[in-house]
Amino acid sequence: MDFGQQTLSTQTQDGPRPLDQLPQLARDTTAENPWPVSVVSQKYHDAVSRWPASWVEGQIVEINMRRATSGYITLRDSFEDISISVMGFRNFVSLARNFHQGDRVVIHGRPDVWIKATRLSFVADDIRRIGAGDLKAQIDELRKKLKGEGLFDQENKVPLPEFPACIGLICAPQARAEGDVITNVNLRWPAVDFKVVHAHVQGSQCPSDVIAAINKLDADPDVDVIIVARGGGSFEDLIGFSDEGVVRATAACATPIISAVGHEDDWTLIDLAADLRASTPTDAAKKVVPDIREQWQLIENAWGQIQMRVSTKLQSEEQLIEGYANRPSLTHPETMLEPHERFVADAEQRMRLGLTRIVDDAGLTVEKLHATLTALSPQSTLDRGYAVVQGADGHVIDDASALSVGDRLTVTLKHGEVVSNVTEIEQ
The missing domain is CATH 3.40.50.261 (Succinyl-CoA synthetase domains)
Incomplete structure (x- = not known):
């Protein structure tokens, strides 16, 4: 390649080499007479500076417009996995401030080589949006679609x-x-x-x-x-x-x-x-x-709780057993019969009292009935001096007209009976 005449001065370890001693063309360089890095970088810069300006289309994947004097964009090809670095200055920054990651744009500029690092970049002076079909919008549409499918x-x-x-x-x-x-x-x-x-x-x-x-x-x-x-x-x-x-x-x-x-x-x-x-x-x-340490801590805590609960349960059961062992029903078993004995004795006493009261009441009733029967019996009448006259058929005679002279009569007295015949009837 022939990058043309240069006006650079360069030096070696012994001092700068005159420019007329440097090879003029790339093909003339040798291992003994090479170009310095500065010469190569300058030749790149001069060669790229002759390239024409162009419009470039792509997708913004990174954008930094925080400084007013300069800004940077990484522009990705819309179809291939290829990117280019874009930089711009004050006018470009003012145009690009309203753009965001994912926007699809066209940018106008020209290539340039930064001599200090021999780095190729695209220096832009204009930027324009070209439609809404950017990657972010496509991804958002896909997100809505897949979300709708569940x-x-x-x-x-x-x-x-x-x-x-x-x-x-x-x-x-x-x-x-x-x-x-x-x-x-x-x-x-x-x-x-x-x-x-x-x-x-x-x-x-x-x-x-x-x-x-x-x-x-x-x-x-x-x-x-x-x-x-x-x-x-x-x-x-x-x-x-x-x-x-x-x-x-x-x-x-x-x-x-x-x-x-x-x-x-x-x-x-x-x-x-x-x-x-x-x-x-x-x-x-x-x-x-x-985390294994957290799990060990959980195991240790659980083991401690198990031991504590088992110990507490054993102590509780021991106290319960001691309480049972000290109960009078075990130390003096006969005491268990005392309430039943008292119950039986009380029941017996109540039964005796009840039976005695029943018998007494029955005796009083019998006496009353006996007195009533005695007062109403014919014997009681005979005992007062009266007599009962019965005919031959045994019927009581209470009317003299029912008799005839010669009828046989039986007269019952308080003591004994008298048998007689009717000799005279008065009415």
Whole structure:
């Protein structure tokens, strides 16, 4: 490449080299006579500065317009996993203040190389919105759709096992998230195994890899719970976890699944479909297993309560037995009969009194009846000097006209009877 004539001065360890000693063309450089970094950076800058300005279309995935004098945007291609850094100055900042992450825009500017770091950037001077079909709006529409289907309903959530024996972990190979999860889980609950499935966690391969990993671990009977883990990143980096297929696979997973994607402020649709959302991979490790120290403390507390309750129960039973042993019914068993004896004696006395009263009342009644009968008996009349006259047929004669001379009469006196015949009748 020929970057043209330069006016730079450079130096070696022995001092600056004159410019006329430097190669003029890239093809003329050698290991013994190279270009200094400053020359290369300047040549890049001069070459890029001749490129024309252009309009660039894409999706805003990061935007920083907090300073009035300069601002920065990361612009993502609408179809490919490719981004470009955009910077602008005061006029551009005033235009871009009303734009947000996820907006689809076109930006006008020209490329530039920052010589200090030989860094290529796109220096913008204009920005315009192009429709509402941005990623955030698409994700929001997908969220509403899946919510309407009930994929995020709380009643569909599967509770996590309290003491999992095997944890399935989905993460990127050699990712920090893998170490965070495994290390923190082992610190809290060493008696657990892991089955790790590595997958792409950003880019175009992310959705298909994550879906395959979820299905693989869900079909494994040894896996008690699944963690999908990824460290923090930009909206662009995490977009794969809002893929419809990933969300549906998560909601359909029969094994309890934890979403640990990004940091606490990062949200993706997999968080809504998962049975539990953890703010970070480390937080997932704390939620998936109990703390062994806390469990030992619970066991010790429970054991102490058991011992205390058993001791209290034994003391209570001992006191109860001592109370029984000291009762008069055991020390002097005869005392148990005393109430019954008193009852029988009282009953006997009441019976005697009752019978005596009955007999006395009956005797008085008999005496009264005897007196009444005596007063009414014919003998009582005879005892007063009267006599009873009976005819031959035994009937009492109470009318003289019923007799005839010669009739036989029997006269009953107080003592004895007199038999006579009628000789004369007076009326």
